[in-house]
Amino acid sequence: MNIAIEKQDGSPDADLKCVFERPQALSDKPFHYCPGCSHGTYHRLIAEMIDEFGLLDKTVGICPVGCAVFAYEYFETDMIEASHGRAPAVATGVKRSLPDRFVFTYQGDGDLAAIGMGEIIHAAARGERITVFFVNNGIFGMTGGQMAPTTLIGQKTTTSVDGRDPRTTGQPIRVCELLSSIEGVAYLARVPLTSPKNINTCRKYMRKAIRAQLEDVGLGLVEVLSPCPVQWGMKPGDALHHIDESVVKAFPPGEIVDRVSATAK
Amino acid sequence: MLEQTVLAGFGGQGVLMMGKLLASAAMDEGLYASWLPSYGPEMRGGTANCIVVVSDEEIGSPVSDACDAIVVMNQPSLEKFESKVRPDGTLIINKSIVPVETTRKDVNAHYLEADDIAEKNCDANRSANVVMLGALQSVRQILKSDSVRRAIACSFKSKGQQVIDANLAAFAAGTNALRTEPIGPTR
Amino acid sequence: MPATKQLTKGNEALAMGAVAGGCDCFFGYPITPQNEVPEVLSYEMPKRGRVFVQAESEVASINMVYGAAAAGKRAMTSSSSPGISLMMEGVSYIACAELPCLIVNVMRGGPGLGSITPSQGDYFQACKGGGHGDYHCIVLAPWNVQEMYEFPALGFELADRYRCPAMILADGVLGAMMEPATIRDDDAPPDVPEKPWATSGRNGRNHKNIVNSLVIEPYGLRDHNLKLQAKYAKMQCETRWDTRHTDDAEILLVAYGIAARLALSACKLARKQGVNAGLLRPITLYPFPSDAIVECAAGKKRVLVVELSSGQMVEDVRLAINGKVPVDFYGEMGGVIPSPADICRKIMEAVQ
Structure with missing residues (x-):
């Protein structure tokens, strides 16, 4: 997309360069996400990657049920809306049918780590050549802030009003660590989306997760630690601090599995 | 013409194969045929059985509780199926391993030592099922013996000529085994 | 081919x-x-x-x-x-x-x-x-x-x-x-x-x-x-169905799948006993051949629906026939297969 940079009088200004614009793979539809949420940031990063790898024409994306249920509105690629948790199975159906396409799923923690745990584990076990963009905000956002498998111990939610009690509700599930024992997994990484630096790190991880598919290595997954200021009952800035101070202790950032670098062409 | 035959025995005695040979021979003659096995857990270790229906017109039910003939390879099968043969129907019983006779007085029961005959004729008792098939053929004569022989040759093709010959010999021995009058209670 | x-x-x-x-x-x-x-x-x-x-x-x-x-x-x-x-x-x-x-x-x-x-x-x-x-x-x-x-x-x-x-x-x-x-x-x-x-x-x-x-x-x-x-x-x-022996039938059996096979044998048994029974077999269950059933049942004494269930398709048959012909039902559940003789008995009961 080319936006002409204009002077005040409306004539083109050849001295100014366009340095930031909407990626081609992102639609012009305004996001519906709450203020302070990082779904929009992650969407944009995915669209940037699709542009960077030149995949606009061969991408099929699978959206989840959850806050990102309308994600099909925001990408300019072919999109499928899956039922809750089943995006990895739908992606399997697409990728096996059309092995030369780039297939990604976009899933929240309720979708992937609760109802869809079976599908992600078995997609990983089969080594499906798909790329999973996983958003972990530790809560069921869309349905009103209920406890998720990823909710921190002591965290108050609408179904754990006195704080999550490990005696009755267990410990938070660390998806990347859980999947790391599976050999069909090519790449697993976790990063908080809390700062420009971390966003750049996220880009680096996403490139590898995409290459895991394009280079036929296996399943790639990038988990982003994302704020949910509305359901956490925090100001957006405080929510980001909360991730950097507390959430990362339960969900340590970094590359957990990397079989992509080793097989780099 | 409608002929309903149950073939029953232990799993491993080849009763399902016996049924397939019958159905194949019927198909070969351009007749309608259906073959229905018992399936599921009882396949392993317990009794195995199948029912074969042969007809010159479209077959309705593939099952029957008033069969024309029942081939009994072991004692549990006699107990389970002797009530399923129609009055004046045929029971063919493998005397080698069934030590008792049928309690039915209104059927034609034939007894032969299929395992012994098979062993004598073809060095192994594995073709006892085909011996029984021969006996059935000699009594019921619903199909042409040539069609059954062709079905045998076709079914054992992958196992080589030796196996085909052994089974054809077993079939012939079974056909001849009942050349005397029926033994045991008849109506 | x-x-x-x-x-x-x-x-x-x-x-x-x-x-x-x-x-x-x-x-x-x-x-x-x-x-x-x-x-x-x-x-x-x-x-x-x-x-x-x-x-x-x-x-x-x-x-x-x-x-x-x-x-x-x-x-x-x-x-x-x-x-x-x-x-x-x-x-x-x-x-x-x-x-x-x-x-x-x-x-x-x-x-x-x-x-x-x-x-x-x-x-x-x-x-x-x-x-x-x-x-x-x-x-x-x-x-x-x-x-x-x-x-x-x-x-x-x-x-x-x-x-x-x-x-x-x-x-x-x-x-x-x-x-x-x-x-x-x-x-x-x-x-x-x-x-x-x-x-x-x-x-x-x-x-x-x-x-x-x-x-x-x-x-x-x-x-x-x-x-x-x-x-x-x-x-x-797209409705599809099939019939056997319906032209001269006084009782119409309606059954699908394996039940229709059993019912066909029952029709033959009934005919040997002097009752002209016929069979209509829905091939498409949705869309349901309601019109064909109505047409075929017209003038018959009774309709008998046979299913390996407690009576599910019979509801659609009754809706189609809408009281014009009495509709009876015979079913077995739980994996029990009724014999053609059992169904034939129901035919005899229905026409008497």
């Missing part, structure tokens, strides 16, 4: 029928009594460069079907009653998203874990929705091994024509039994319509495609429902 007559097992015929019907992708999970279907396809599909995936569950299977169908492929799954129950959410999504696909249910006794013996207890589930919301599948009921072979192609064809899921409703007897069936020798691909709506990657297309079953705005969803209902109305012309 070249074909040979082979003694073929119902489930194997169904699998080979799927191959002949141009099935591109099969996804399934083991369950008795349909296991020969995935077993045969696990080698017949890959050797033709087609897709076979043994999924981790029926839930995953149907969602893989959803993905492959969205990608524009002929996709199918096969299961038996409890597994089909697990798929129902996915079937509802597929119906709403207007994707063509084929679902096979080789029915077994229920409810619950039930038994593995044949039953017809899933008629309501197959024909009246099963999953949530106002939708239908096209439902085909084979009654012999030849139809087990032919109906996958028919199912795919109808599914593509109406962009909806098609279901083959068979049962444990049809799956397990062998009969002579004419099986094609060649692999000539069938005609498959263009699918410009498929989410197969834009590949030069100037717009994106979306496959979706979410219509959050009530009037929008109402309009989408009206569109689906209009499609179901249009589908009524």
Whole structure:
């Protein structure tokens, strides 16, 4: 997309360069996400990657049920809306049918780590050549802030009003660590989306997760630690601090599995 | 013409194969045929059985509780199926391993030592099922013996000529085994 | 086209029928009594460069079907009653998203874990929705091994024509039994319509495609429902049925699938006893051949519906006949197969 940079009088200004614009793979539809949420940031990063790898024409994306249920509105690629948790199975159906396409799923923690745990584990076990963009905000956002498998111990939610009690509700599930024992997994990484630096790190991880598919290595997954200021009952800035101070202790950032670098062409 | 035959025995005695040979021979003659096995857990270790229906017109039910003939390879099968043969129907019983006779007085029961005959004729008792098939053929004569022989040759093709010959010999021995009058209670 | 007559097992015929019907992708999970279907396809599909995936569950299977169908492929799954129950959410999504696909249910006794013996207890589930919301599948009921072979192609064809899921409703007897069936020798691909709506990657297309079953705005969803209902109305012309000995019959039996086979034998027994009985067999259970039943029942003394259930299809027969002829019912449940003699007794009771 080319936006002409204009002077005040409306004539083109050849001295100014366009340095930031909407990626081609992102639609012009305004996001519906709450203020302070990082779904929009992650969407944009995915669209940037699709542009960077030149995949606009061969991408099929699978959206989840959850806050990102309308994600099909925001990408300019072919999109499928899956039922809750089943995006990895739908992606399997697409990728096996059309092995030369780039297939990604976009899933929240309720979708992937609760109802869809079976599908992600078995997609990983089969080594499906798909790329999973996983958003972990530790809560069921869309349905009103209920406890998720990823909710921190002591965290108050609408179904754990006195704080999550490990005696009755267990410990938070660390998806990347859980999947790391599976050999069909090519790449697993976790990063908080809390700062420009971390966003750049996220880009680096996403490139590898995409290459895991394009280079036929296996399943790639990038988990982003994302704020949910509305359901956490925090100001957006405080929510980001909360991730950097507390959430990362339960969900340590970094590359957990990397079989992509080793097989780099 | 409608002929309903149950073939029953232990799993491993080849009763399902016996049924397939019958159905194949019927198909070969351009007749309608259906073959229905018992399936599921009882396949392993317990009794195995199948029912074969042969007809010159479209077959309705593939099952029957008033069969024309029942081939009994072991004692549990006699107990389970002797009530399923129609009055004046045929029971063919493998005397080698069934030590008792049928309690039915209104059927034609034939007894032969299929395992012994098979062993004598073809060095192994594995073709006892085909011996029984021969006996059935000699009594019921619903199909042409040539069609059954062709079905045998076709079914054992992958196992080589030796196996085909052994089974054809077993079939012939079974056909001849009942050349005397029926033994045991008849109506 | 070249074909040979082979003694073929119902489930194997169904699998080979799927191959002949141009099935591109099969996804399934083991369950008795349909296991020969995935077993045969696990080698017949890959050797033709087609897709076979043994999924981790029926839930995953149907969602893989959803993905492959969205990608524009002929996709199918096969299961038996409890597994089909697990798929129902996915079937509802597929119906709403207007994707063509084929679902096979080789029915077994229920409810619950039930038994593995044949039953017809899933008629309501197959024909009246099963999953949530106002939708239908096209439902085909084979009654012999030849139809087990032919109906996958028919199912795919109808599914593509109406962009909806098609279901083959068979049962444990049809799956397990062998009969002579004419099986094609060649692999000539069938005609498959263009699918410009498929989410197969834009590949030069100037717009994106979306496959979706979410219509959050009530009037929008109402309009989408009206569109689906209009499609179901249009589908009524696909009704298929078959009759035997109905012209001179004083009693009309209505049965589908294996029950129709039993009923046909019962008709013959009744005729030997001096009662002219005839059979009408619905081949499509949805759309249901209501008009054909009304026409065929006209002037008959009674109608007897036979099912391996507590009485499910009988409701549709009664709705169709609307009191014009008395409708009796005979059914067995739990995997019990009534004998033709049992059904014949019911015929005699009905006409006396």
